[in-house]
Amino acid sequence: MFNSGKQPQSIDFLQPSYSPTDIWSTAYIWLTKIGKYLLIAVEILVLGVFFSRFILDRQDNDLKEEVNAKVTLLSNESWQKNAAIYENYQYLLSDIKLVKEKQVINSVKISELTSGIPSTLHLSSFSYSVNKVSLRLVSSSLESIKDYESSLKNNPNYSGVTFSIDKDDNEINVSVNFSLVTD
Amino acid sequence: MERKLLNTEEYIKLIKESPEKKRGYIYAGVTVLASILLIIFAVRPTILKITQINLSIKEKGRLSTALDTKISTLSALDKQFEDVGEDLSALQLIYPSDGNFSLLLANINPILSRNGFYLGGISFDKYTDKNVAFAAKVLVPWSVKISTKGKPSNIINLLKDLEALPMFPVVESYSFTDQKDKDGLTGFSINLRIYKIDNANFYE
Numbered sequence: 001m002f003n004s005g006k007q008p009q010s011i012d013f014l015q016p017s018y019s020p021t022d023i024w025s026t027a028y029i030w031l032t033k034i035g036k037y038l039l040i041a042v043e044i045l046v047l048g049v050f051f052s053r054f055i056l057d058r059q060d061n062d063l064k065e066e067v068n069a070k071v072t073l074l075s076n077e078s079w080q081k082n083a084a085i086y087e088n089y090q091y092l093l094s095d096i097k098l099v100k101e102k103q104v105i106n107s108v109k110i111s112e113l114t115s116g117i118p119s120t121l122h123l124s125s126f127s128y129s130v131n132k133v134s135l136r137l138v139s140s141s142l143e144s145i146k147d148y149e150s151s152l153k154n155n156p157n158y159s160g161v162t163f164s165i166d167k168d169d170n171e172i173n174v175s176v177n178f179s180l181v182t183d
Numbered sequence: 184m185e186r187k188l189l190n191t192e193e194y195i196k197l198i199k200e201s202p203e204k205k206r207g208y209i210y211a212g213v214t215v216l217a218s219i220l221l222i223i224f225a226v227r228p229t230i231l232k233i234t235q236i237n238l239s240i241k242e243k244g245r246l247s248t249a250l251d252t253k254i255s256t257l258s259a260l261d262k263q264f265e266d267v268g269e270d271l272s273a274l275q276l277i278y279p280s281d282g283n284f285s286l287l288l289a290n291i292n293p294i295l296s297r298n299g300f301y302l303g304g305i306s307f308d309k310y311t312d313k314n315v316a317f318a319a320k321v322l323v324p325w326s327v328k329i330s331t332k333g334k335p336s337n338i339i340n341l342l343k344d345l346e347a348l349p350m351f352p353v354v355e356s357y358s359f360t361d362q363k364d365k366d367g368l369t370g371f372s373i374n375l376r377i378y379k380i381d382n383a384n385f386y387e
Contacts, residue, residue: 035214042218049229056236063243070250079257086260088321088385089271092278095319099351099378102317106354107342114339122361123335129356129374130314 109180116151120144121174131180139172149176157181272386277350278322278378280385282307287377290348291329298341300333303370310376312355321385322378326355329375332368335359345375352377 073079110128117123117137121144125136139145145165152161161178264271276286284307295302310324333341342354356374363369 035210038214038218042221046221046225046229049226049233053229053233053236056233056240060236060240060243063240063247067243067247067250070247070254074250074253074257082261082264083253083257085386086257086264088382089274091320092274092322092380092385095322095378096274096278096351098317098319099322103346103351104353105343105346106357107339107346110342110354110357111339125358125360127356127358128354129358130312 118144118148121148124173131182133176133178133180135174135176137174137176139174140170142172145172145174152176152178275386278380280380281383282379284327284377284379287327287348287350291345294344294348295331295333295341298333298337298344300331300337300341300371301368303330303332305329312376314355314376319378321380321382323381325377325379327352327375327377329373331371331373332364332366333371335361335369338371342373345373350377 074083106128113128113133114123114126117135120139120141122138123135124138125134127134137145137148142165145163149161149163152158157180158178159181162176164175164177166173166175279285288305291305292302306328308326308328310326312326315324331341338357338359342357346352346354352375354373355376357372359369359371361369
């Protein structure tokens with residue numbers, strides 16, 4: 001094929017003693033001398049990449065199986081039910097904490113309101129509804145009513161204080177309305 | 184055949200432009216081209232695929248860790264629930280999910296009696312006011328109206344006792360008039376805000 005038996009004899013030192021002239025021989029020689037290293041390098045790269053892919057594929061599959069096994073475990077009816085109950089309790093406990101922290105003790109406010117009424121005034125009715133207060137007072141002393149009015153109006157915790165006075169022969173009926181100032 | 188004599192310059196030119204040299208360049212070019220094609224059509228897609236697989240591995244790793252955490256958390260909660268399960272079951276009475284306020288009802292009468300009051304009536308209703316300044320996840324406000332009779336001097340203690348109940352009730356409104364009945368007792372109307380759970384299967 002490569003005419004190895006027909007090497008021409010020459011004394012021209014500028015020409016190699018054997019120089020193939022057909023295309024296949026030249027290709028073979030080139031590939032065996034220089035090109036092979038380039039091809040080997042590329043093949044090594046290709047093999048490296050393919051092996052990496054196989055290894056990573058295996059890791060990916062292993063992880064997939066692991067995740068599926070855990071999902072199957074967590075999908076168990078008992079686990080799901082327990083998880084739902086625990087989640088509910090966690091929500092409930094956080095709500096209880098919130099309700100406890102935000103609880104407004106209105107009994108203290110009502111206590112302060114009723115104890116702030118002077119003894120000279122008789123409380124005939126009392127109504128408290130979400131920071132709005134209505135009182136009906138009976139007294140025989142206008143002076144004590146005026147004192148109470150000024151004390152309410154000067155108290156920064158109360159706003160919109162209104163007094164309505166109705167005087168009978170012996171007693172004075174007072175209707176008081178105001179709001180509690182909240183933060 | 185007569186051989187032509189060549190000078191040095193012609194020899195160099197002959198070597199540079201020799202057919203072997205040209206063929207060498209062509210084969211080198213073909214090899215490089217084959218390598219480039221191999222890289223473009225075999226290596227590049229594989230590297231892209233490897234990148235995708237790597238991302239998938241990272242994602243699955245995160246998922247696996249999260250699932251591990253969930254499994255260990257649930258296991259720990261199982262253990263804790265065994266320890267405090269009885270205490271937690273009391274919450275069903277404090278914050279009922281079925282609208283059964285039996286614990287509140289069981290406590291109201293003793294509290295009233297302790298403070299010298301008599302229960303006139305009690306009713307539960309939807310909470311329609313807008314006084315709740317916080318957003319709870321599962322607890323919903325509910326309204327309970329209590330009408331009672333007793334002495335005005337004891338009413339503050341009664342209100343304090345009511346607000347000290349474990350369901351953290353709030354006195355939303357309260358009113359009385361000094362009209363006394365034949366026993367000398369004054370009538371009071373108390374409206375409490377309590378809480379319940381709007382999910383019948385909450386504890387199951």
